[in-house]
């Protein structure tokens with residue numbers, strides 16, 4: 015199945031406005047002419063308006079790192095999916111493990127965000143993945159299954175087709191420890207099997223499943239060459255133009 019790969023950058027809470035501008039300029043300057051993958055950039059929300067102007071006329075797509083499901087209201091400090099959509103944001107991360115762990119986000123709350131992102135014509139990048147303790151007990155599949163069931167499996171078939179799943183084992187995020195290509199493929203195949211069970215093979219075959227967790231320029235190609243790995247969600251290595259550009263090259267096959 016030929017799914018268009020995605021190289022997605024998650025800057026998290028990093029870079030000054032000027033550093034972000036420069037990084038985008040360097041990425042635009044270095045992007046391959048024959049771009050066959052999607053390139054998605056999620057800067058801190060405050061940089062999005064400026065970044066959207068910079069990305070005009072390029073193949074790069076702006077993303078939010080988080081959103082609130084309500085359209086508006088008394089939610090101090092929050093930004094709604096509707097607000098992001100109105101300024102031209104195309105993708106929104108949802109369920110990142112840092113949001114789940116540091117801000118206590120539940121599968122139910124993440125489900126509401128997924129709905130809001132879709133209702134506002136953006137693409138959810140739905141993050142899931144287990145902790146080290148769960149993997150050591152070999153409970154990773156049950157854990158990821160529940161994340162999918164409770165936050166995604168209420169969606170209709172035409173909605174799930176728009177979702178991008180990102181498998182991000184928590185033990186690999188920002189740790190320098192990358193899942194082996196075999197570990198990544200095994201979980202991606204399991205996620206696709208779950209999607210097939212719920213939505214059928216044809217739909218499941220269209221859904222992109224990204225890997226995230228200490229992707230670097232030297233491991234991206236082998237990870238992305240696994241049959242069920244459709245690109246990556248990249249944190250640390252996306253903060254440097256040359257390393258992110260080589261990850262884009264790896265996804266550009």
Ligand code: PEP
Pocket residue numbers: 024026182186187188189190226227228229247248249250251
């Ligand atoms: C992430 O934050 O989604 C991530 C995968 O980070 P890193 O690449 O730094 O592990």
